[in-house]
Amino acid sequence: MERLVTSNLKLGIIAGGQLGKMLIQEASKWDITTYVLDNDENCPAGSIASYYIKGSNTDFQSVYHFGKMVDVLTFEIENVNIEALKMLKSEGIRIAPDPEILELIQDKGLQKEFYKQNGIPTSPFEIYGSKNEILNAIEMGEIKFPFVQKLRRGGYDGRGVSIINDKNDLENLLSGSSVIEEKVDVEKEIAVIAARNRKGEIKCFPVVEMHFDAKANLVDKLICPSSITAEQSEKAISIASEIIELLNMEGLLAVEFFVDSSGTVIVNEIAPRPHNSGHHTIESIITSQFEQHLRAILNLPLGSTEIKIPSVMINVLGAEGYEGPVLYEGLTQCLAIEGVKIHLYGKKITKPYRKMGHVTILSPSIERALKNAEMVKQLIKVKSWKESS
């Protein structure tokens, strides 16, 4: 065990986005040697990893050779070459979470089947092989409006999801094998991040409430603690704990839920990695999600998930109309507001709605944190010298 938390331990992280960067920041506190695999040498994690390795997370050879360099392998995205991970596992490389869990989660169809088989509450669904099959099923009255189409593979940040309210929306149907699920009358979207280590110890972070920006289809604001009832909160935490246990997982599992108009808590989707809905934990919870991920994958005791101070987190997104080398506005004014913690990911190029950073706003009063968050939102602008065409 002692050998683990030391510069002798080589931790490999597949993909070097902001999640990888924040994981490395945490790992460096324990003097862990970090390796990151990413195709883009300017990726957020590239400059702070002990070693940056150029290569694609979806390419067998790149993932396989990268895995051979490290003692423990983890990932910050779902889109990873599974065959390479399985080969590495068969050759004794420690991978956490397990490739089979990733394989299940990569496919929204398999994910939904898993909920159904295990009695986990989720919206009713059917799986269809193509757009034509979906159109036929509508014709036959098997699929009723409104419904939600989700591509089984490759979607993220709302891409790969289409909400079809009536036949006028059918032009938005996506091509490809899909899950068709009932549209939930969503009252609130909430999330719980659970952690589990090999010993089977489980800890969950408090429930967060997510507010979406409809245009960007991204989380606009995240509030912790959430305003849901104690029963709803207990329900969400018990479902998250049940799923991570069923998966026999080592690492973090982010579970996104809907609270519907009757107050019922149902699972939307899961992600086996640190998550955007856990960024506030860096400052507002005793243990951050990144430290917890390290503790979980290294089979160390899990840290306290108690709230130190309430928080609101906002994503810093690229402004509409700008694409090119990034230019931030309003940072100095934001730093004059009490409890403001700015994180810039270091992406060199901005694009409309690209996640460029986040700001966590801390306050003993959640109302105050919400007011300050509104001010920050007005002040911070992510622009560029170049205007997008």
Ligand code: ADP
């Ligand atoms: P992604 O994996 O891209 O984040 P999600 O499954 O989270 O996709 O869907 C994106 C958004 O679409 C959700 O946050 C929610 O607002 C909406 N949505 C997804 N599924 C449903 C559903 N069954 N009913 C109503 N809204 C939904």
